[in-house]
Amino acid sequence: MPVIDVPDPQFMQDEEIAVFRDAVGKFFDQHAPEQRVEKWREDGMVERAFWEEAGQAGLLGMTVPEEYGGHGGDFRHDLVLLEQQAEKGVDGFASSLHNVIILPYVVRHGTEEQKKKWLPKLVTGELISAIAMTEPGAGSDLQSITTTATKEGNGYRLNGAKTFISSGQLANFIIVVAKTDPTQGAKGISLMCLETDGADGFRRGKKLDKIGQDAADTSELFFDDVFIPAENVLGGVEGRGFYQLMGELPQERLSIAIGSMITIEKALDATVEYVKQRKAFGQTIWDFQNTQFVLADLKARATAAKVFINDCTDKVLKGELDVTTASIAKYWLTELQGEVVDKCLQFYGGWGYINEYPIARMFRDSRISRIYGGSNEIMKMLIARSM
Numbered sequence: 001m002p003v004i005d006v007p008d009p010q011f012m013q014d015e016e017i018a019v020f021r022d023a024v025g026k027f028f029d030q031h032a033p034e035q036r037v038e039k040w041r042e043d044g045m046v047e048r049a050f051w052e053e054a055g056q057a058g059l060l061g062m063t064v065p066e067e068y069g070g071h072g073g074d075f076r077h078d079l080v081l082l083e084q085q086a087e088k089g090v091d092g093f094a095s096s097l098h099n100v101i102i103l104p105y106v107v108r109h110g111t112e113e114q115k116k117k118w119l120p121k122l123v124t125g126e127l128i129s130a131i132a133m134t135e136p137g138a139g140s141d142l143q144s145i146t147t148t149a150t151k152e153g154n155g156y157r158l159n160g161a162k163t164f165i166s167s168g169q170l171a172n173f174i175i176v177v178a179k180t181d182p183t184q185g186a187k188g189i190s191l192m193c194l195e196t197d198g199a200d201g202f203r204r205g206k207k208l209d210k211i212g213q214d215a216a217d218t219s220e221l222f223f224d225d226v227f228i229p230a231e232n233v234l235g236g237v238e239g240r241g242f243y244q245l246m247g248e249l250p251q252e253r254l255s256i257a258i259g260s261m262i263t264i265e266k267a268l269d270a271t272v273e274y275v276k277q278r279k280a281f282g283q284t285i286w287d288f289q290n291t292q293f294v295l296a297d298l299k300a301r302a303t304a305a306k307v308f309i310n311d312c313t314d315k316v317l318k319g320e321l322d323v324t325t326a327s328i329a330k331y332w333l334t335e336l337q338g339e340v341v342d343k344c345l346q347f348y349g350g351w352g353y354i355n356e357y358p359i360a361r362m363f364r365d366s367r368i369s370r371i372y373g374g375s376n377e378i379m380k381m382l383i384a385r386s387m
Helices: 015-031 034-043 048-056 075-087 095-109 112-124 182-188 241-275 289-317 323-347 349-353 358-370 376-385
Strands: 129-132 148-152 155-166 173-179 189-195 202-207 218-229
Touching (some): 015 048, 048 112, 075 095, 075 241, 095 112, 095 129, 095 189, 095 241, 129 155, 148 173, 155 189, 289 323, 323 349, 349 358
Parallel strands (some): 129 173
Antiparallel strands (some): 155 218, 173 189
16 A cells, blocks of 8 residues: 555546556556666666657657647646656656647647647657756846847847756757847747757757766757747747746646655655565564654655645646646655655665665655756745745
8 A cells, every 4th residue: 555545636537547547557568677777777868769669659749639640638648657657667758848848838839830840740759859948057047048049031040058958869859948139138038949950050968967867868958050940939929938938837847746746655655665674673664663753754744745736736737727836836845855755765774875776766866856947946936926
């Protein structure tokens, strides 16, 4: 029995969702066995072939309308994929980035021509997506970016550098945040869509060596006079980029919070099983009152977090998730994730520091959640503005 025994909310109890969950689990069992995932960790990235396999299995673009080659699903399908991916230990596959964060930009903000051009290829895995926001000198403060897209003829010349870009080595469809009018502040920012194959002046930098998330490809990108056709400005009109970004960030931040909740549950389940078997001083680790009290406290707070996350997911499905609630979810769940994983690792003693134990990988992989998607300091600023 799982430690967090909150029942599935009503919206997740449809038979179709259960069938989909079973299909996703079988796909990962067949296509992402431990040996293959370990190879991804060694290589620092997932190979392109797996993306194509996922596309063929219908695991990309699940919420994209059928008229654009998608599957016409909703956020529940994305949630099932996140859960199954975590349960099966499929590290590095940036399905949340591709499905939950980037494709909605095209679906909600793209022109009809852009949707017809890019969405079918994003659904099959022919195009793997990334979004390039962060720069060496600009992170959460997007208005301080220095990447520019300067008008030239029937398009733009893109110049600048980006860093910490997830799927940076693999992606061949990149949404680049750039200034089309540096004098206009937020109103001068546009989202430029770049298909990288054959793009002169586009260069991938090194794959960054991270503390954790070994199988996840995170890279530097460089743009030196890269030509972007005018029709590749997302939405067809420049100057809307900042508002497009702000409109999609709540769902991105909730997806991070959901990932944190999944890790919290995995850590608690694994740790309770471990402490009930491991012995010290003639009794199991579980028999010590300190163990029971610490884990009871973590269960209580994680249960409350699970109920909150389910409510946030319900709001997404109804189109009601607001910036403040998403910021609370991202802040609270990622902080709780760090605390839960750290305290759980402590019960393992020296074995918790050994990478062959899943808790060690969870410890390393969890640290970034308080930084990306907007640091937790930014989340607190956003929450404070609502008071």
